[in-house]
Amino acid sequence: MSPFRTALLTGVLTLALGAGIVASWLHFRPLEIPRFARVNIGALVAQQQQSLVERVKPGMEATEQARLFEDAKAFGLRLDAALDQVAQECQCALINSAALLKASPVAALPDLSARVAEIVGTAPASPSAQ
Numbered sequence: 001m002s003p004f005r006t007a008l009l010t011g012v013l014t015l016a017l018g019a020g021i022v023a024s025w026l027h028f029r030p031l032e033i034p035r036f037a038r039v040n041i042g043a044l045v046a047q048q049q050q051s052l053v054e055r056v057k058p059g060m061e062a063t064e065q066a067r068l069f070e071d072a073k074a075f076g077l078r079l080d081a082a083l084d085q086v087a088q089e090c091q092c093a094l095i096n097s098a099a100l101l102k103a104s105p106v107a108a109l110p111d112l113s114a115r116v117a118e119i120v121g122t123a124p125a126s127p128s129a130q
């Protein structure tokens with residue numbers, strides 16, 4: 001065999017073996033692409049604010065005002081727990097819809113606002129404009 005042919009065969013076998021190693025590596029350890037989903041936190045908080053505003057009456061007693069304050073605080077805790085739960089369910093990072101400048105195509109980032117609202121115990125939020 002000529003030296004050129006030997007070098008060519010060695011190069012081809014080296015490339016084939018390298019490609020096989022890379023293919024097997026990707027098969028057994030696939031690349032982990034971070035996943036994201038969006039949640040319209042502004043709409044969820046606005047719904048809660050509207051609910052609290054409807055319950056405010058002129059001349060409310062201090063105990064009723066304290067109850068409204070406790071309800072607002074409890075909502076914040078429920079919202080935080082719901083966001084944690086949804087992030088665990090989808091195994092993704094949640095992004096506030098207000099933080100998105102552009103999302104194309106729309107299906108690229110699923111909107112999980114309704115699921116968060118379901119867990120928090122409020123009516124589902126209207127779909128975000130993002």
